[in-house]
Amino acid sequence: xxxxxxxxxxxxxxxxxxxxxxxxxxxxxxxxxxxxxxxxxxxxxxxxxxxxxxxxxxxxxxxxxxxxxxxxxxxxxxxxxxxxxxxxxxxxxxxxxxxxxxxxxxxxxxxxxxxxxxxxxxxxxxxxxxxxxxxxxxxxxxxxxxxxxxxxxxxxxxxxxxxxxxxxxxxxxxxxxxxxxxxxxxxxxxxxxxxxxxxxxxxxxxxxxxxxxxxxxxxxxxxxxxxxxxxxxxxxxxxxxxxxxxxxxxxxxxxxxxxxxxxxxxxxxxxxxxxxxxxxxxxxxxxxxxxxxxxxxxxxxxxxxxxxxxxxxxxxxxxxxxxxxxxxxxxxxxxxxxxxxxxxxxxxxxxxxxxxxxxxxxxxxxxxxxxxxxxxxxxxxxxxxxxxxxxxxxxxxxxxxxxxxx
Amino acid sequence: xxxxxxxxxxxxxxxxxxxxxxxxxxxxxxxxxxxxxxxxxxxxxxxxxxxxxxxxxxxxxxxxxxxxxxxxxxxxxxxxxxxxxxxxxxxxxxxxxxxxxxxxxxxxxxxxxxxxxxxxxxxxxxxxxxxxxxxxxxxxxxxxxxxxxxxxxxxxxxxxxxxxxxxxxxxxxxxxxxxxxxxxxxxxxxxxxxxxxxxxxxxxxxxxxxxxxxxxxxxxxxxxxxxxxxxxxxxxxxxxxxxxxxxxxxxxxxxxxxxxxxxxxxxxxxxxxxxxxxxxxxxxxxxxxxxxxxxxxxxxxxxxxxxxxxxxxxxxxxxxxxxxxxxxxxxxxxxxxxxxxxxxxxxxxxxxxxxxxxxxxxxxxxxxxxxxxxxxxxxxxxxxxxxxxxxxxxxxxxxx
Numbered sequence: 001x002x003x004x005x006x007x008x009x010x011x012x013x014x015x016x017x018x019x020x021x022x023x024x025x026x027x028x029x030x031x032x033x034x035x036x037x038x039x040x041x042x043x044x045x046x047x048x049x050x051x052x053x054x055x056x057x058x059x060x061x062x063x064x065x066x067x068x069x070x071x072x073x074x075x076x077x078x079x080x081x082x083x084x085x086x087x088x089x090x091x092x093x094x095x096x097x098x099x100x101x102x103x104x105x106x107x108x109x110x111x112x113x114x115x116x117x118x119x120x121x122x123x124x125x126x127x128x129x130x131x132x133x134x135x136x137x138x139x140x141x142x143x144x145x146x147x148x149x150x151x152x153x154x155x156x157x158x159x160x161x162x163x164x165x166x167x168x169x170x171x172x173x174x175x176x177x178x179x180x181x182x183x184x185x186x187x188x189x190x191x192x193x194x195x196x197x198x199x200x201x202x203x204x205x206x207x208x209x210x211x212x213x214x215x216x217x218x219x220x221x222x223x224x225x226x227x228x229x230x231x232x233x234x235x236x237x238x239x240x241x242x243x244x245x246x247x248x249x250x251x252x253x254x255x256x257x258x259x260x261x262x263x264x265x266x267x268x269x270x271x272x273x274x275x276x277x278x279x280x281x282x283x284x285x286x287x288x289x290x291x292x293x294x295x296x297x298x299x300x301x302x303x304x305x306x307x308x309x310x311x312x313x314x315x316x317x318x319x320x321x322x323x324x325x326x327x328x329x330x331x332x333x334x335x336x337x338x339x340x341x342x343x344x345x346x347x348x349x350x351x352x353x354x355x356x357x358x359x360x361x362x363x364x365x366x367x368x369x370x371x372x373x374x375x376x377x378x379x380x381x382x383x384x385x386x387x388x389x390x391x392x393x394x395x396x397x398x399x400x401x402x403x404x405x406x
Numbered sequence: 407x408x409x410x411x412x413x414x415x416x417x418x419x420x421x422x423x424x425x426x427x428x429x430x431x432x433x434x435x436x437x438x439x440x441x442x443x444x445x446x447x448x449x450x451x452x453x454x455x456x457x458x459x460x461x462x463x464x465x466x467x468x469x470x471x472x473x474x475x476x477x478x479x480x481x482x483x484x485x486x487x488x489x490x491x492x493x494x495x496x497x498x499x500x501x502x503x504x505x506x507x508x509x510x511x512x513x514x515x516x517x518x519x520x521x522x523x524x525x526x527x528x529x530x531x532x533x534x535x536x537x538x539x540x541x542x543x544x545x546x547x548x549x550x551x552x553x554x555x556x557x558x559x560x561x562x563x564x565x566x567x568x569x570x571x572x573x574x575x576x577x578x579x580x581x582x583x584x585x586x587x588x589x590x591x592x593x594x595x596x597x598x599x600x601x602x603x604x605x606x607x608x609x610x611x612x613x614x615x616x617x618x619x620x621x622x623x624x625x626x627x628x629x630x631x632x633x634x635x636x637x638x639x640x641x642x643x644x645x646x647x648x649x650x651x652x653x654x655x656x657x658x659x660x661x662x663x664x665x666x667x668x669x670x671x672x673x674x675x676x677x678x679x680x681x682x683x684x685x686x687x688x689x690x691x692x693x694x695x696x697x698x699x700x701x702x703x704x705x706x707x708x709x710x711x712x713x714x715x716x717x718x719x720x721x722x723x724x725x726x727x728x729x730x731x732x733x734x735x736x737x738x739x740x741x742x743x744x745x746x747x748x749x750x751x752x753x754x755x756x757x758x759x760x761x762x763x764x765x766x767x768x769x770x771x772x773x774x775x776x777x778x779x780x781x782x783x784x785x786x787x788x789x790x791x792x793x794x795x796x797x798x799x800x801x802x803x804x805x806x
Contacts, residue, residue: 009591025612029580033587052635053619065622069614138737143714148632148640149721152653153732157642158725160568162559166642167651167723169632170572171556172613181579186759188586189411189436192593193764196409201763209740212729213758214579216570217428218463220741223726224753225462237725238649242566245545254564256549260455317540324546326565329620329627332552332610337535343607344621356621358614361577361607362584363532366599367591 008034009367013191016040016093017074018081018102021048021147021173022207023131024070026180027101030187031073032360032369038093038385039074042081043404045378046071055352061378062351068375069357072347076376077385078406081112085405092390094119094126098200099187103131106141116202127190127200129183135206145207150175154211155219161239178214179207243293247326248304255304255312258322260286267321271312272303349374382406410437411764415589418443418491419471420499420506422450424544424571425528425605427467428578430498433585434470435757435766438496441782442468443487444775445477445804459748459774466754468772469744475776475804478509483802487511489787492519495592496585500528503539513600522598524588528581532604542605544571551609556616559631577608638686639665642723643698645706651723652706654697654713659683661718668716669700707731746771774806 011034017027018040031037039046048067055063062068080086091114094100100119102109109115109130116128130136133145148169151157161168186203194200212219219237226234247256259265262284269278277299282288289296304312309325316323325331332338333356341363344356352374360369386392386406400406415438419430427442427450434440444450452464459465474490477483488511491497497516499506506512506527513525527533530542531550548554548567558565584601592598610617616627634640634655642651656662659682666675674696679685686693701709706722713720722728729735730753742756757766783789783803797803 009587029583053623053625055622057623065615065618069618134734135738138734140714140734140737143734144717144719145721146655146657146719148634148642148653148655149719152642152651152723153721155724155726155729156568156570156572157653158649158651158723159570160557162562162566165559165562166632166644168557168559168562168642169630170568171553171616171627171630174576174612177612178576178579181576181583182758184583185432185436185579185586186761188583188590189759189764190761192586192590193409193411193413196413197763199763201761203762204760206734206738208734209738209758212735212740213755215572215575217575217755218466218570220726220729220753220755221462221466225460225465225749236648239566240569241545242564244569245543245567247564247566249564256545256554256567258543258546313537317537322541322543322546324542324549326549326554327552328555329552329616332550332606333617333620335535335550337531337537337604337606338610340535341532341604341607343604343610344617352622355618358607358610358617361580361605361611362601362603363534364584364588364599364601366597367588 006370007367010035013098016097016100020046022103022176023101023180025177026183028070029184037074039076040079043078068352071375072371073373075381077382078379080405083405091122095123099127101129106132106136125200129187129203131179131183131205134208136204147173150207150211154215156216158237159239163239175207175211179205179210181214182210243290248300250304250312251308253309254326255309256324264321267319270319271315275303345371347371347374412436412438416494417496418494423452424574425578426498426500429581431467431470432582437767440471442471442473443476445475465772470770472778473773473776474782475779477802480802488519491516496524498526502541503529522592524598526581526601528603530605533602544574547605547609548573551606553609556627556629558629560629573609577605580608638690639693639697641694643701645701646703650706652709654720664716665718668712742769744771776804777806779803779805
């Protein structure tokens with residue numbers, strides 16, 4: 001058993017990954033579940049290889065943490081899709097692939113002569129997912145997105161950050177990852193019913209729409225429910241994170257408290273030793289606490305700072321008020337929960353060396369997702385795939401490399 | 407007549423809050439028959455955040471599913487639940503750790519009834535660790551996972567995060583992804599399985615590179631706010647009106663020239679310190695101040711359009727009313743009006759899937775508690791009207 005590679009839920013499926021940062025997480029999740037993801041990069045390499053920070057602060061195509069993390073488990077080839085030979089190779093790869101994911105922009109694959117109709121003519125079972133910033137058509141079709149711009153447009157940024165200061169970006173690439181997740185749901189649904197349908201299909205994902213659904217689908221409904229023709233206009237949405245889910249300092253950092261119901265609040269007061277100043281009945285009202293959060297913060301300090309994060313967390317559980325420590329990255333990495341679940345897994349990369357990587361966020365009994373190989377070096381699997389599978393000779397491979405096709 | 411992607415799949419949603427309701431909503435949109443078990447005694451807590459059946463978040467996340475009002479604390483109620491589970495393909499739950507076991511509806515028990523069941527448990531910290539049984543809400547997960555520690559401006563006194571339930575809405579997509587992959591594996595092998603998801607780990611997985619910064623470089627990742635170490639300007643700038651902002655990012659020197667031109671080539675933009683990336687990044691404080699002066703008395707939508715016309719990435723920091731005037735979302739048909747029996751016509755997100763061969767179902771409204779108890783009893787459990795009446799009278803079933 002140990003000698004055999006662990007079978008994943010998607011083992012046996014082949015995914016052609018033509019994406020950059022917008023789709024890296026999409027194909028990563030599929031690769032973690034066992035799919036054979038072939039990352040196809042231009043000969044100069046995916047721009048993700050240039051995203052800092054780098055291992056030991058040294059800019060290098062195989063040392064970007066962003067690239068290393070989001071492309072683990074994938075194989076990598078280089079291909080210049082603008083050359084005729086490159087197009088020919090892509091058509092050959094498409095023959096045996098189950099899914100192709102791309103994010104070149106509206107109409108780009110068509111203008112390369114590699115549009116849906118062409119590829120589906122080669123392989124009718126192919127599922128093609130296109131991730132665009134704003135959609136394949138429409139008034140903003142050619143608008144430009146970016147990590148911060150897409151997050152701003154998603155509707156959740158206005159709620160993010162400290163009251164009175166600028167809305168604040170969520171770390172990572174949240175809008176792209178939301179689009180990636182929505183794309184995965186559609187890709188997997190299309191795989192699931194492909195045999196019954198007898199054909200693949202085309203999937204369109206825009207970061208703009210997916211970021212809303214993926215990050216904050218409640219925004220519009222909450223507003224719509226607050227609209228009342230006979231009443232005052234709804235309050236404008238702003239940054240109330242610290243008022244609704246307050247943060248308090250303690251001995252060794254900060255904790256966050258989720259006290260919505262009166263029972264939660266009473267439990268919190270007990271956790272803090274039932275100080276009289278917190279027993280005033282008006283504090284039991286959640287809306288009152290939100291409205292007077294600054295005063296409350298000033299009062300709370302005296303009591304919360306007597307305890308450690310863990311003391312408050314565990315006392316909250318015993319008494320019935322959800323409290324959580326605000327951990328920094330090392331504290332979560334070394335936490336008892338992450339350790340017990342073996343969340344971090346060791347991955348060895350030929351250039352970047354050994355590292356502890358966050359693993360897949362779930363444990364499966366039959367087909368556990370794992371990280372079985374590091375991110376590919378640029379063109380690492382050219383020979384394995386182009387010679388081993390497509391049957392090109394070493395001489396041709398060399399000639400194609402010389403011609404700038406690979 | 408085309409088929410849906412998940413035709414014939416039945417899903418039991420033992421869900422509360424965001425993660426499971428939102429995940430099973432999407433499975434419903436793909437054509438699965440989703441049944442939510444709930445009762446007045448043990449309701450989905452989001453239902454209780456306002457007057458009955460009128461909570462927006464609940465009514466958004468619980469569309470495309472039916473409500474089966476059943477008291478799982480009664481033996482007869484659990485019997486009926488088990489009969490439905492036996493007919494189903496997928497069970498998804500996110501009750502507090504240990505609750506399904508106490509109800510006899512945990513994976514091991516369910517597997518006896520239905521050996522190839524796909525069963526997903528999604529708790530805050532997952533099982534196996536010391537906090538497996540802790541109740542969890544999104545804002546706690548962003549805190550405990552390390553996400554919140556870097557989700558701030560460097561000079562904020564502490565991280566405030568968001569009043570939205572993040573990362574819940576991202577975790578819900580992971581649940582749907584896991585269910586779909588497991589369904590396909592079962593289709594090919596006949597094997598079901600148990601999937602144990604930790605929502606803190608989803609938060610961490612979304613920013614895995616930050617953990618490599620620590621585990622491989624031994625550095626503690628610091629908050630960057632809206633700054634980007636290799637681009638400037640890169641931030642949110644105030645616009646006219648109350649708390650209105652526009653996000654702008656300029657990566658290349660070509661984009662910088664387009665940006666300068668679009669804002670009318672002011673003298674300060676000609677400063678050679680700003681001509682290239684290193685100078686802009688180095689002098690970003692000054693640059694941000696100058697840009698904020700330019701945006702301050704302008705309309706956020708105008709700024710976005712002016713810059714986008716010049717091919718510079720810019721976007722309004724949208725809130726709901728902006729969403730409703732967004733012409734691209736209108737073009738994508740991203741928002742839909744639905745008539746809910748108790749709250750009337752309201753706006754929701756339309757089904758976000760655009761698939762050529764299996765058009766997703768159109769959106770239906772969220773059920774009232776127990777709205778479908780009768781039809782589920784009749785059609786699936788083959789119960790008589792008398793029997794149903796009797797169980798309702800005994801408080802074992804609930805019907806809206």
